[in-house]
Amino acid sequence: MLDSGNTAYRAQRFAEARAYYERAAALAPSHGAPWFGIFMVGDATQNRALADSAMAEVRKRTGGTAAPVHPDTALRNPHSALPKS
Helix, strand or coil, X not given: CHHHHHHHHHCCCHHHHHHHHHHHHXXXXXXXXXXXXXXXXXXXXXXXXXXXXXXXHHHHHCCCCCCCCCHHHHHHXXXXXXXXX
């Protein structure tokens, strides 16, 4: 799901990407990565409410340490917003 969402995101098919990320979030509710994908879609489409709510979900799942990362960086390094161990 995440890979399909990322592929759709790179092709700027944002509605399709969001659907993939939402499905991934439903399948792995404790994981932050799908929510970060939704954040990227919100950021790319300038939907601040979507981006902000998705980032809040990322932070819940990562102990509150995730910081916004530009989507291009996130696609090259999808763990860039996750806390360092």
